[in-house]
Amino acid sequence: MVNNDKLVSIAMATYNGEKYLREQLDSIYNQTYKNIEVIVCDDCSVDETVTILEEYKQKYGLIYYINEKNIGFVKNFEKAASLCNGEFIAFSDQDDIWLPEKIETLVNEMCDYSLIHTNSALINANGEDLNDTLKSRLLRELGLKQAVNFKGINKQEALQGAACLFKKNIATKAIPFPSEFYHDYWISLVALKMNGIKYIDRCLVKYRLHNNNAVGINQECEYLSRINFFKKYFLTLYKIARYLYRLINYIRIQFILKQRGF
Numbered sequence: 001m002v003n004n005d006k007l008v009s010i011a012m013a014t015y016n017g018e019k020y021l022r023e024q025l026d027s028i029y030n031q032t033y034k035n036i037e038v039i040v041c042d043d044c045s046v047d048e049t050v051t052i053l054e055e056y057k058q059k060y061g062l063i064y065y066i067n068e069k070n071i072g073f074v075k076n077f078e079k080a081a082s083l084c085n086g087e088f089i090a091f092s093d094q095d096d097i098w099l100p101e102k103i104e105t106l107v108n109e110m111c112d113y114s115l116i117h118t119n120s121a122l123i124n125a126n127g128e129d130l131n132d133t134l135k136s137r138l139l140r141e142l143g144l145k146q147a148v149n150f151k152g153i154n155k156q157e158a159l160q161g162a163a164c165l166f167k168k169n170i171a172t173k174a175i176p177f178p179s180e181f182y183h184d185y186w187i188s189l190v191a192l193k194m195n196g197i198k199y200i201d202r203c204l205v206k207y208r209l210h211n212n213n214a215v216g217i218n219q220e221c222e223y224l225s226r227i228n229f230f231k232k233y234f235l236t237l238y239k240i241a242r243y244l245y246r247l248i249n250y251i252r253i254q255f256i257l258k259q260r261g262f
Contacts, residue, residue, distance in 0.1 A: 004035035008103055008165070009084030010092050013076035014053070015043040017094030020208060021052050023127070024096055029060050033103035038092075040064040041080040043071060049094075077161070077183040081171045089171055091161040091184060096120075097127070097206040098162075105204060106165040113198040115191035117164035121203040125210035134160055134207050159188050159197075163205045166191060178256055189253060193262040 010028055014021065028038060038060070040053055044067055056062040065083070067076065081089055088107060092098075102118075110116050120134040161184030174190040177183055191197050 002032055002034075002104055003108075004033060006035065006088060006107060007086035008033065008036045008088045008090060008107065009086030009168075010036055010038045010090050011077060011080035011084055012038065012040040012092040012094060013043065013073050013080055014040055014045060014049050014094045015070075015073065015076070016045045016047045016049060018045075018048040018052060020095035021049060024092065024094055024098075025052075025056050025062070027096075027098040027100075028092065029056075030100055031098065031103045032100050033107060036103065037084070037086060038062045039080050039083050041076050041083070042066045043073070043076045044069065074177055074179070074181075074183045078175055078177045081183075082175055084168065084171065087168055088165050089168055090165045091187075093162045095208045095210065096162050097123070097208070099204045099206070102204040103165070105200070105202070109198065109200055110165065110167075111198065112195055113191075114170050114195040115164055115166040115188060116198040116200065117159050118200045118202050118204045120160055120163050120205040120207040123206045123208050125208065127206070127208070129206075130209070133203055134163075159184060160205070160207065161187070162207070164188075170194065173260075173262075180252070180256065189257065190262065193257060 012024075017024075025038070028036070038056075040062060042050055042053065042064060050064070050066060053062060053064040057064060063083075065079070067079070071079070077091060081091075088110070090103065090106070106116050106118070122130040122132045122134060122137065124130055161182075164184065164187075166187055170187060170191050173194070174187055177186050181189070188197060
């Protein structure tokens, strides 16, 4: 029997997402966990996104806000998270598909951790299974057998924002999001500084790959492929550069976290 006593807020950022938005919203409202609110911030869409949001407002009580000007997806997620009322918050993209048991599983498995996340199955633009996962593809592109870990900072195991659930106090601590990081990466850093992160090795999200992804594995893999090209011919230089990058990134992260009182 599903225990629905804790409110879960779904924080969604939209921008010209008419093509896949209904499928994403349907998968959210078909969750086995029913005590949810859906908060959407739209970043000045010029297609039918707002019309679809109004449709789901009338049908399910979805709450949406339209930005006065375009603020970008990181600040749009920040705004959505700041408007959430639930004990738990889940980020949602506008183009994925959630398995029905996603929220129920994450709530039940959260325990005392600050954030919990899962793996994601990859699908193409038509929703067809690619027989691959987000974690496997990122690690494969990096040429690694397991996720990198530089003093715990990269312990997120290829964390994807739409595959995680975190406690509201994390958002309270994390807001405002710094411009240096993506929203999900920053949330994971704050969670590591609090009660830590739990990973479940199950695919509870279908992550859609298409040409209009705002950010994600398409961009990551393009960048990583370039790195691998140079790695093939300049392995020693690559290792040094990678280490220096992680060192500099670690120092930068520690500086920002210290500024924020963590």
